[in-house]
Structure formats: C-alpha cells, structure tokens
Amino acid sequence: MRLTVERRLEQPRWLGLVVPVVSVVFALLVAALVLLATGHDPLSSYRQLFDAAFLSTGSIDQTLIAATPLAFTGLAAAAAFRMRVFNIGAEGQLYLGAIVAAAAGLYLGGRGGASPGVIAAMVVAGAGGGAAWAAIPGVLRAFFRTSEILTSLMLNYVAGYLLTYLIFQSESYWRQTTGFNAKVFPTGKPLPSNAVWPPWLLHAQGGIDLPLGAGIALLAALALWVLYRRTRFGFEVQVLGDSEGAARYAGVRTRRKILAVMAISGALAGIGGASQVGDFAHALDGDPNGLQKQGYGYSGIVVAALGRYNPFAVLLIAFLIGGLDNAGNTLQGANFPSGLVGVIQGIILFSALGGELLVRHRPRVVRRASVAEATPLPGAVQ
Amino acid sequence: MTKRKLALGAIVLVAAVAAVALAVGVTAGSAKSNGAFKAAWIYVGPYNDGGWSQAHDEGRLYVQKALGKAVQTTYKENIAVGAQFAQTVASLAAQGYKLIFATSYGYVTPQLAQKYPNVDFEQATGTYVGKNVSEYFGAAEDTVFLSGIAAGAAAKCNTIGFVVAYPIPEVIRHTNAFALGAQLAHPGIKVRIVWTNSWYDPAKEKKAAQSLHGAGACVLGQNVDSPSTGEYAESVGIPWVGYDSDAHQFAPKSWLTASVYNWGPYYLRRVKAAMGGSWKPGFYYGTIADGFTKLAPYGKGVDTKARQLIAKQWMRLKKNRGAEFTGPLYDQSGKLRVPKGKKLTVSQLYSMNWLVKGVIGSPKG
Numbered sequence: 251m252r253l254t255v256e257r258r259l260e261q262p263r264w265l266g267l268v269v270p271v272v273s274v275v276f277a278l279l280v281a282a283l284v285l286l287a288t289g290h291d292p293l294s295s296y297r298q299l300f301d302a303a304f305l306s307t308g309s310i311d312q313t314l315i316a317a318t319p320l321a322f323t324g325l326a327a328a329a330a331f332r333m334r335v336f337n338i339g340a341e342g343q344l345y346l347g348a349i350v351a352a353a354a355g356l357y358l359g360g361r362g363g364a365s366p367g368v369i370a371a372m373v374v375a376g377a378g379g380g381a382a383w384a385a386i387p388g389v390l391r392a393f394f395r396t397s398e399i400l401t402s403l404m405l406n407y408v409a410g411y412l413l414t415y416l417i418f419q420s421e422s423y424w425r426q427t428t429g430f431n432a433k434v435f436p437t438g439k440p441l442p443s444n445a446v447w448p449p450w451l452l453h454a455q456g457g458i459d460l461p462l463g464a465g466i467a468l469l470a471a472l473a474l475w476v477l478y479r480r481t482r483f484g485f486e487v488q489v490l491g492d493s494e495g496a497a498r499y500a501g502v503r504t505r506r507k508i509l510a511v512m513a514i515s516g517a518l519a520g521i522g523g524a525s526q527v528g529d530f531a532h533a534l535d536g537d538p539n540g541l542q543k544q545g546y547g548y549s550g551i552v553v554a555a556l557g558r559y560n561p562f563a564v565l566l567i568a569f570l571i572g573g574l575d576n577a578g579n580t581l582q583g584a585n586f587p588s589g590l591v592g593v594i595q596g597i598i599l600f601s602a603l604g605g606e607l608l609v610r611h612r613p614r615v616v617r618r619a620s621v622a623e624a625t626p627l628p629g630a631v632q
Numbered sequence: 633m634t635k636r637k638l639a640l641g642a643i644v645l646v647a648a649v650a651a652v653a654l655a656v657g658v659t660a661g662s663a664k665s666n667g668a669f670k671a672a673w674i675y676v677g678p679y680n681d682g683g684w685s686q687a688h689d690e691g692r693l694y695v696q697k698a699l700g701k702a703v704q705t706t707y708k709e710n711i712a713v714g715a716q717f718a719q720t721v722a723s724l725a726a727q728g729y730k731l732i733f734a735t736s737y738g739y740v741t742p743q744l745a746q747k748y749p750n751v752d753f754e755q756a757t758g759t760y761v762g763k764n765v766s767e768y769f770g771a772a773e774d775t776v777f778l779s780g781i782a783a784g785a786a787a788k789c790n791t792i793g794f795v796v797a798y799p800i801p802e803v804i805r806h807t808n809a810f811a812l813g814a815q816l817a818h819p820g821i822k823v824r825i826v827w828t829n830s831w832y833d834p835a836k837e838k839k840a841a842q843s844l845h846g847a848g849a850c851v852l853g854q855n856v857d858s859p860s861t862g863e864y865a866e867s868v869g870i871p872w873v874g875y876d877s878d879a880h881q882f883a884p885k886s887w888l889t890a891s892v893y894n895w896g897p898y899y900l901r902r903v904k905a906a907m908g909g910s911w912k913p914g915f916y917y918g919t920i921a922d923g924f925t926k927l928a929p930y931g932k933g934v935d936t937k938a939r940q941l942i943a944k945q946w947m948r949l950k951k952n953r954g955a956e957f958t959g960p961l962y963d964q965s966g967k968l969r970v971p972k973g974k975k976l977t978v979s980q981l982y983s984m985n986w987l988v989k990g991v992i993g994s995p996k997g
Contacts, residue, residue: 302723309726312719414829419799419997433983434759435737435800535714537738538798538829539676543712579716580723583706588678 252616255607265609270556273605277598284593295581299594302580303573307456314464315530316544317572319344321467322522323550324568326380328559329474330515331551333491335508339387339402340519341547342409343380347520348541349413350379352424352438352527352534359442368445372524373466380520381513383409388512392505398512410542417536424534438533447528463525467568470518471561477514478561487511519547549575556602574598668704669907671695671731672724674717674739675709676857677832683857683876684831685709687893688735688756690877694896695903703903713738725751731906733899736831737802740765752911754902757802759982761913768898770918773809773981774949775891775925777956778942779853779873780813782888782930785938786871787818787851791992793844794825795837795854795861799997805957805984806855810873811991812956817941824849825993832857838864845870851888862886871933878928887931894924917978919953920946954981962989 282292303313323340330337337343354375358368387401416422418436426432426439449459478484490497490507498504526541527534535541553571557564574595582588673692675685689707696705706729708720717739724732725748732751734740737758745753745765753765761767783792792814796803811823824847826840837856841864844852853873854861859882865872866883874880874890898916905911918924927946930939949955959970963986970976976984987995 306726308722312722315715315719418829430979430983431759433801433985435802437738530718531714532743537713539736539831540713540738541715544715576719576723579708579711579720580727582708584679585706588709 253613254616255611255613258610258612261610266558269605269609270602273601274598276605277601280601281594281597284590284597288590290586290590295586295594298581299574299577301577303577308458309573309576310455311458313569313573313576314458314461315572316546316575317569318461318463318467318525318529319522319544319546320549320553320572320575321464321565321568322470322525323519323547324553324557324564325467325470325474325550325561326515326519326522326547327551327554328557328561328564329478329518330511331554332478332559333487333507333511334494335391335511335515336399337384337387337402337512337515338399338551339384339405339547340515340522340550341545342402342406343383343516343519344523344526344547345406345409345413345541346383347376347380347523348526348534349416349424349523350520351376351524352441355441355445355527356423356439359445361442362444364446364448365444369447369462369528372445372447372528373521376520376522376524376527377517378520380523381517384512384516384519385509388509388516391512392508406547410538413534413536413542414538415536417534418538424536426533436536438531438535440533441527445528446532447525449529461525461529463522463529466521466525467565470521471565474514474518474561483510519550522546552599552603555606556599558606571599668702669699669731669903670704670706670727670729671733671903671906672705672729673707673733674711674720674735675707676736677710679707679709681832681857682859682879682882683874685735685857687877688733688895691895691899692733695899698900699903699907702907711739718744721748721751731903731911733902752906752913759915761915763913766902766913766915768902768916768918770893770924771920771953772891772893772925773805774920774953774956775927776806776855776875777809777813777949778927778945779875779889779891780810781817781942781945782813782934782938783810783851783853783871783873784814784817784821785935785941786888786933787814787821789848789850790820791822791824791848792851792853793841793847793849794823795840795844795852795856796825796827796993797831797856798829799827799995801982801984803855804987804995805981806875807991808984808988809956810853810855811988812961813945815990816945817938821990823853823991825987825991827993827997828856829997830856834858834860837861841865859883871931874928880928880931884931886933888933889930890928892926892928893918894926898924920950921953954978957981963987964989964991 285292285295302309326340351372354372358371387398390396390401391398416424417438421427424438426437447462449461452458452460486502487507490502553564553567557567578591578595582591673688677685679689680686692705711717711720730751732753734753734755740753740755742762745762755767757769758767794807794810796807807825814821814823824844826844828836828840830836837858837860841852841861845868851871852861852865854875859879862872862874862879862883865886871888872883872886873888877892880887954975957976959974960968960972961970963969985995
C-alpha cells in the first residue's frame, strides 16, 4: 500500500469552495487542541477572535488598517506570480512607494481640505517608486537571467535601510526637523493637510472609516482583472506563465513581458506604500519598529496564493487575513501569550495553503501489486 | 444523492451551525464587566524580555498586587509603532480600558489620543503632553553612569564594548553617561559602540557583542532590551553590565550590575489617581532620590574599591541629579561642549546628539 498524490484530470467547481472551508474548519479543530492543551477555552477564544476581527463595534475599521496594504501587496504578488515571475520584493517596493509618495505629498501639499490633484500625484508617485524599484530585478531577470527571487528579496533589505536612514540617520527632506519633539525622537515630517487622504465614512458598526486606499485597491483589482482576462497582453502573460517555450514559439516577446509585469507588480505595491503615508501614518514611517515590522509585502504572497491569483479573491482574502491580524492584538494579553496567537494564525494559514493542493491534486491509495503495472499519470507528484 | 453532494451538504451544515453558535456566543459574551478599573500596558518586546519590558511588567504586577480585585490589568507585547499600536488601542478602548501605559516613545500621537477622549494615556520616554497624555521617565543616566564605573573598574584592557539600540538622544545620553563613569574609574578608557536599530533583537545584539569583543573589548555593556549581550559575555568569560532589569541569572559569572527602573510606585500612583478621578496630564522624571532609578545588586566582579567609588558618586548624584554632566565636557572631536561649572538641563539631555570624548562610533548610527 502506498499513498500517492496525483493531479486531478478535472477540477470540479465545487471543490474550489469546499476545500478552503474544510481547510479552515480543520485548522480550527487542530488549533482547538492546542488551545485546550494550553488551558484555554477554544470556543471563547474563537468567539473573541471573530468578534475582534469583524463583529464588534469598530472592529472592521481596525481590520481595514491591515487589510488595505495586504490587498495591494496581494495584488502585486498575484500580478507577477501569474506569469511565474516570482517578485518577492513587494515589501521593498511598498517602502519605495511610501518614500516617493511622501515626497510628492510634502512637496505639492498645502493648507485646506483634501486636494484631488495632490492625492492623485501621490498615487502616481507611489506607483512610480514601486515600479522603478521592481524594475531593477526585472531588468536583471529579463536581460541577464538572474533569479528575481533573490534580487527582489535582497532589495527589500536595501529599501528598509534606506527608509530608516531617511528618518533616523540623516536630516533628510522627509524628517521633521523643527520643534523640540523632533530633537528628542526622530519622526517623519507630517503631511500638509490637503495631502491627507480622506476616508469614506460608512454608517455601519458605529461608523467605519473606509480608507481611500481600499477603494483604490478595488479599482486596481478591477483593472488587473480586465488586463489579464480581456486583453492580448493578459493572454500572452498567461501563456508565458503556462509554458515559456510555447509562448516563445508563438512569438511572444518575453523580455518586454517580464519588464512590464514586474513594473505592474511593483506599482501595485508602491500604491500600497502611498496609502500607508496618505491613509494611515500621514508622514513617512521610518521606525524599524513600525511599518517595517508589519511585513505586509511578505504576507501579500500568502494572500495571493490563497486567492489563487484572482484579483477579486485576493481582496477578499486580504480582508480575512487583515481580520486575523487585527484580532491577534485583541486576543493576546496577560492570560494569552502572543506566541499562542501566532501559533493559531499559523495553523489557519498553513492549513488553508496546504488544502490548496487538494484542489488540483487528489490523494490516492495505490495497492502494491498495481504499482508495477501502472504507469504514472503525466504530472503526478510523487 | 451522490457522495459528493452529501459531503457538500455536510460541510454547509457544519459551517451554518458554527456561524449560528458563534453569533449566539458573541451576543451573549460581549459587554462582560465586573466593575474593576481596567488598565493596560503596551510593550515593544516580550513581557519577559529580561530587560525593559520586563521591568514595566513587574510594575504592572505591583499595581495588581496592591489594588487586588479593584483593578484589572493586562498587557500587550511585541506591539509595533503605527498601525498595530492603533489597532491595539482600539481593542483596549472597546473592552473598557481607561488607562493605557504605552512604554515606548513613538506610540502615542496627538491624533490617536484625540480619538479616545475617555482614555488616559501615559507614555514612557517621550515629550508629548496633551489633554489626556502624560509622559514619564527617569534619570537613568545617573545610574547608568554608576554602572559605567563598575565596568571601567573591571576592565583589564583599554576598551569597553557597548551595544546600543537607536541613534536617538535617549540612547546617546546613556552612552555618554556610561562612558563618563567608565573613564572616572579607568582614566583614558575607550567605549566602542555598535547600533542594532532595534529595541529588542536578541540575534542582532549577540552579533554586536561578538563584533565588539572581536574589536578588543574586554567588558561589555548595553542600552538594548534583551540579555543576549550578557549571555555572550558569559560564554567568552568577560564582565558584563546590564540595563533595565536585574538579569544576573542570564550570566551569573559575568554579571557586574545594571541601572534598573522601579516603575511600580509611579504606576500605582497614576492608577489610583485615574480611579479616583484626579488623574491629570503631566511630566514625571524620576531620580535616585525618589527611588525610581536604582542599581541592581553587584556581582563578584565589582571589587571593594569600585563599590566605594560608586557609593561616593551615588551620594553626589542623590543630592544633585545629572551631576555627571557637569563641565568641562568634550565631544569626540575634542570640542568643548559644556564649559567648566555648567550642567546640562533636562531639555538639553533630551536632545543630546553628540558623543563624549572617548566614545568610538557615530552618533548618527
């Protein structure tokens, strides 16, 4: 007897919905065992978790703070991974987006209420910053066949040090230099009032501030869907992702596609950075214990994978993971170690990602006798 | 009905039951309160980091013990500045916490404080005092200076290594105080620094300690939160001066002493004031004289001569806070920064951006 996992010849539609649900239920059951073993009531813990993430007054407000950047980095990863270009650099591209967008906001901004022109300039600047940073591994991959996984990852550290340098280690344009507080602890220069992105107030749950960035993420998802599903460009990207050889044979210009896809991916992450400045921090956050500790760029990869690179699914997953992230802060405390929160979050994500295997593959028990005779199916994962 | 449809049905049913149970549970479970006053502490690192955050948590437990059931305390650990802090405050406010001790600067912003007018904030190490925001800290430079004496006296070579967090005035003034203390006990000694750019990062702190030892340091000190530096010092058999908490158990042989904080009494006063409705924003700067800053018990490496010197300086600083920063003081380039007989004020200490003569490293990180 032997257990093999083989590719499904057909993927029933219902499986795409059932597998994630079962995976999460399974994860909650496993996590319940962990909770019981550590002396916590699983039901009350889960109730608190869902309450803090989505149900209690003001919870969605807080969930959106984490969900908005995750939506951008998730879309960034989805855009690149669809073509099997593995841009791991959304983290750094987000920082660069934040840096350039903050510069635009500080330079163009002024007094008064939100100015559409200034905000649009910040979005464009953020996209440009992210795209330019992503273009470095893009060019290296397209012309020198360097692994974009390594180069984009390494550039994250460079971007992180740059961010810290701008606020903590230099008297840069982004740093607040006037006033006593600025001498005591380095902070970013606050944005002028008309460069602050106005939230959209939803009259639910005692008032939800829908960040402008969340709306932009929705538009970006729509644009990405149209681009990948309804244009020749998107078709070529998909062909390239499925088989580079076939695409080349069909005359697809590979280098251009790699550059374009990296730039789109970087631009999306960069707008996420602009949203960090405009929606939330209202200044450039260079504190290594701030934005850099959140790791939105890395979590975005998980978001994209769970969303199966579908832009709208990415938004939904970003919202759910944002909730999980936010709830973790509520759950932890004197009687609930933060490490245990991490374990529960990890079990849920691990199980959800692991379950994805079952959408495309199925486990099969093979009897020993038949092994010798059976020729493995093409694409079987042993 | 096929097997698949059956399975699908079962799953939908399970999900529905779970959802209903959850919804019922949520409505039943919310808004539980037993009338105790709720106060929360927010930490940059783990509550048991062996340093800064642990000292604060001991203060929290001191309050809990003193007030018993009248107060309910909790803490949130490993909280990042910005988004995560905002989320944490929102959840604490929703749960009815009325007093929040934010134990690191950069946490409380004016916008955030204004969003929760019914919550009082206390922020350690900062300068922003607002309608519902107090600031508190202590003259640790005095006790760090004393711990520097212990380091200088224990040094058998001419270099002490000092692991430092961020290139900000707080850390710079502690580094300077440490160097001045070391130089008092061991004239001409150099203090070499390595920045980690993090309050709590055991791996980076260990690497910093390693590189300082490699550069010739025969005693180590620190202005970071974990005891990694001490563990490394113990492994190579050189003396170590800690910071924030008594951490001798991490390096019993290397341990000399540490400048420590006694946050408890301040916390108790503030919680009591908030409970009684007399809480007012303010700025508190604790001293040796009021017992806020102390020296942890000595290890074997602090000899009698060093103990006598520390005791003498202790009395001087008890009467005259900040006396170690009396001129003449020179910076790294040899320029006179504080003329003879002058002493730095608290605001000068809070904005110090230069390192004293004898420190090797850049004040810009």
